Amino acid sequence: MNELLDIKSELKRYSSPERSQGSIRFFKTGPGEYGEGDKFIGVSVPDTRKVAKKYYSADLADVGTLMSSVIHEERLLGLFILVNKYKKNPKMRDRIFNFYLDNISRVNNWDLVDSSADKIVGEFLLAQGDLSFLKKLALSDNLWERRIAIVSTFAHIRAKSYGASLYISDLLLKDNEDLIHKACGWMLREVGKRNLEILKTYLIERYKIMPRTMLRYSIERFPEAERKRYLRGEI
Numbered sequence: 001m002n003e004l005l006d007i008k009s010e011l012k013r014y015s016s017p018e019r020s021q022g023s024i025r026f027f028k029t030g031p032g033e034y035g036e037g038d039k040f041i042g043v044s045v046p047d048t049r050k051v052a053k054k055y056y057s058a059d060l061a062d063v064g065t066l067m068s069s070v071i072h073e074e075r076l077l078g079l080f081i082l083v084n085k086y087k088k089n090p091k092m093r094d095r096i097f098n099f100y101l102d103n104i105s106r107v108n109n110w111d112l113v114d115s116s117a118d119k120i121v122g123e124f125l126l127a128q129g130d131l132s133f134l135k136k137l138a139l140s141d142n143l144w145e146r147r148i149a150i151v152s153t154f155a156h157i158r159a160k161s162y163g164a165s166l167y168i169s170d171l172l173l174k175d176n177e178d179l180i181h182k183a184c185g186w187m188l189r190e191v192g193k194r195n196l197e198i199l200k201t202y203l204i205e206r207y208k209i210m211p212r213t214m215l216r217y218s219i220e221r222f223p224e225a226e227r228k229r230y231l232r233g234e235i
Helices: 002-013 017-026 045-054 060-067 072-088 090-102 110-114 117-128 132-138 143-152 154-158 163-171 178-194 196-204 212-218 224-232
Strands: none
Touching: 002 045, 002 060, 002 072, 045 072, 060 072, 060 090, 072 090, 072 110, 072 117, 090 117, 110 143, 110 178, 117 132, 117 143, 117 154, 132 143, 132 163, 143 154, 143 163, 143 178, 154 163, 154 178, 163 178, 163 196, 178 196, 178 212, 196 212, 212 224
């Protein structure tokens, strides 16, 4: 428990009231918004990573307490520590994966998902060679579980395996949430950075029915004239 107090105290040393107010606006914490009610103390991501690196050996119980915090940066810190543990402790990866799932309800904003999903869920499932769990997450009623599903496929992309990203993107093609459209477009763009032909083959049958944001994100690196043809539906 003393170490947990030390971790929280050190994180708070980097806090800034001005940054806190900016985060409250940036992460849409107002009534009815996706981050409604989230609390911020105003710690930058680099400073949060600095604290996580120092305390990467913290007990999982303390990590769970951080992830259960009402303070956004404490949840992010817990996830950074968990990612560091996953990298440094191969023998603990099964346990860490299951710990992440046990606490998945606390991975409840887009930056929390994007900082952890591919590095724990994605890497673990890539090694298992099974997409059934990602499919389950993609079909969830929970926005953040669906985002975890698509962002987790970044691990597959880094391994030059693109089927997972295309498959999950298809499952999410008619999703109503802009945050899902952005995440799918991001993963598709990453596929295209490594294999443009696969991306274009995927797009040719879908670009006219894709959510506009998903399409814009996926073709962001295309030449301007080509991007405009896609957006006009003239490919």
